[in-house]
Amino acid sequence: MQNENDGMREMSSGQTGQRPQVGLSYRAALGGWIRSQPEEIECLEVIAEHFFEGPDDLLLSLAESYPLFVHGLGLSLGTPGALHQETLRHFERVVRLADPKWISEHVAFTRSDEVDLGHLNPIAPTKTTLDTFVEHARELSEVCRKPLILENITSFLQLAGEMSEPEFLNRLCERANCGLLLDVTNLWINSRNHQFDPLAWLDELEQPPILQLHVVGYSYSRGLWRDSHAEPIQDELYDLTREILNRFAVDAMIIERDADLPPVNQFQAELRHLAKLGAACSSPAPDRGSRKVEVS
Amino acid sequence: MLAPSSNFPSALAQLLVKSELRRQFRSNPQAVAEQLNLDRETRAIFCQLSADQVDRQAHGLISKRCYEVRQILPQTWSNLEPQEARDLFFRFAETYWPEGHNRHRLDALAFCEFLDQTKTPGLVRAEWNWLDFCLSRRRFRLHFVRDLKFGTRPHTGIQLFYRRSGVPRWFVIRFPQFGR
Numbered sequence: 303m304q305n306e307n308d309g310m311r312e313m314s315s316g317q318t319g320q321r322p323q324v325g326l327s328y329r330a331a332l333g334g335w336i337r338s339q340p341e342e343i344e345c346l347e348v349i350a351e352h353f354f355e356g357p358d359d360l361l362l363s364l365a366e367s368y369p370l371f372v373h374g375l376g377l378s379l380g381t382p383g384a385l386h387q388e389t390l391r392h393f394e395r396v397v398r399l400a401d402p403k404w405i406s407e408h409v410a411f412t413r414s415d416e417v418d419l420g421h422l423n424p425i426a427p428t429k430t431t432l433d434t435f436v437e438h439a440r441e442l443s444e445v446c447r448k449p450l451i452l453e454n455i456t457s458f459l460q461l462a463g464e465m466s467e468p469e470f471l472n473r474l475c476e477r478a479n480c481g482l483l484l485d486v487t488n489l490w491i492n493s494r495n496h497q498f499d500p501l502a503w504l505d506e507l508e509q510p511p512i513l514q515l516h517v518v519g520y521s522y523s524r525g526l527w528r529d530s531h532a533e534p535i536q537d538e539l540y541d542l543t544r545e546i547l548n549r550f551a552v553d554a555m556i557i558e559r560d561a562d563l564p565p566v567n568q569f570q571a572e573l574r575h576l577a578k579l580g581a582a583c584s585s586p587a588p589d590r591g592s593r594k595v596e597v598s
Numbered sequence: 599m600l601a602p603s604s605n606f607p608s609a610l611a612q613l614l615v616k617s618e619l620r621r622q623f624r625s626n627p628q629a630v631a632e633q634l635n636l637d638r639e640t641r642a643i644f645c646q647l648s649a650d651q652v653d654r655q656a657h658g659l660i661s662k663r664c665y666e667v668r669q670i671l672p673q674t675w676s677n678l679e680p681q682e683a684r685d686l687f688f689r690f691a692e693t694y695w696p697e698g699h700n701r702h703r704l705d706a707l708a709f710c711e712f713l714d715q716t717k718t719p720g721l722v723r724a725e726w727n728w729l730d731f732c733l734s735r736r737r738f739r740l741h742f743v744r745d746l747k748f749g750t751r752p753h754t755g756i757q758l759f760y761r762r763s764g765v766p767r768w769f770v771i772r773f774p775q776f777g778r
Binding site: 357380381392413415419426459526528561 | 605606607608610611612614615639642643646647648651652654655658659662663665695696697698699701702764765
């Protein structure tokens with residue numbers, strides 16, 4: 303049955319061997335530069351919660367200027383039970399206005415029945431949790447009528463479970479028919495704080511139908527690596543990005559800088575660096591049974 | 599009193615927001631699992647949590663809240679010593695967890711109320727008034743204040759808040775300063 307997502311293969315530039323698009327996560331402080339449509343910005347990610355109460359005209363204007371991705375923070379897909387309906391309603395409205403190529407959320411939970419923690423926390427990689435995620439991911443994708451991709455998070459907590467994180471992500475993408483938002487920085491931070499090899503982690507991962515990357519500089523203080531989203535991208539993160547590009551077909555790369563925003567020319571340099579990496583590694587990954595994401 | 603938790607996210611959330619529970623967990627995780635009425639699968643994962651890692655995660659959540667509130671209340675924050683501000687916020691954060699997509703502004707508003715109730719010097723009422731108006735549904739508000747920030751010195755004046763097409767806007771009338 304024909305639907306608006308039947309063009310998934312064309313949308314998925316990584317699958318066709320084209321260089322991944324590069325872009326930024328929209329921040330109001332960069333609004334003037336972003337709205338001038340500089341050539342370095344090829345796509346834009348917007349945080350859904352930032353537009354729950356408008357301004358709609360800005361969102362519509364961004365949607366006219368760029369391929370958009372809508373990224374959620376507070377749907378808490380890892381919380382058992384029904385999705386928070388008010389948050390879902392707000393999210394769906396933003397998606398309807400933005401008409402993004404895909405939507406994204408996190409492999410995490412932010413709230414329980416008793417408390418809204420407000421930030422991302424890890425889930426235990428068990429079959430029970432996987433069932434919860436599959437159910438919520440399918441619901442979210444169906445409500446929004448958009449392909450969904452899910453992001454790995456950083457956490458000081460390492461949880462025991464029935465499977466490894468990459469295995470959990472593989473099964474999630476397969477059963478929920480969703481893609482992956484691979485946060486390069488989060489992977490790197492976790493590998494340092496929990497002492498594992500990020501390349502071995504990547505070796506366990508299967509090619510998802512859509513693959514977007516997040517990357518931003520990490521910070522280090524009091525003996526721990528942290529996701530401050532406030533630093534320029536370090537060399538080791540470019541190296542890890544190159545490893546990912548050599549292993550997988552990537553569709554888009556987004557710089558996710560939140561704080562201590564640098565001058566525009568630093569963003570331009572980072573975007574060009576990522577574009578160059580993408581061009582150098584743009585051959586498609588070997589077919590490992592890649593799946594077409596469909597939204598019914 | 600602990601809410602019985604039938605699932606792992608609920609149990610972990612309680613651990614992350616209650617420092618006293620984390621102290622109990624550190625000495626006896628099984629007893630806390632018992633109090634939370636966890637099922638067997640959840641209990642096994644819960645009891646394997648590292649107490650140090652749980653503390654770091656809890657501390658990280660409050661640090662993130664602290665950062666957001668600092669962005670919303672820059673004038674108040676700059677009136678406090680940096681460590682004093684963090685200590686105050688961490689003390690406040692134990693007592694209140696905001697909800698919803700406006701959580702950061704609600705957090706900042708509640709922190710202002712905390713500073714006011716504890717009579718902590720440094721709270722900028724002009725900043726508090728504006729935040730309160732933004733979160734309210736009021737269409738118009740007038741305040742007389744003594745701590746309008748222009749340059750390095752506080753000024754006396756009137757804040758006028760209103761809404762145009764639903765968007766909050768402000769206007770200030772600064773009284774002239776005489777003397778020094």
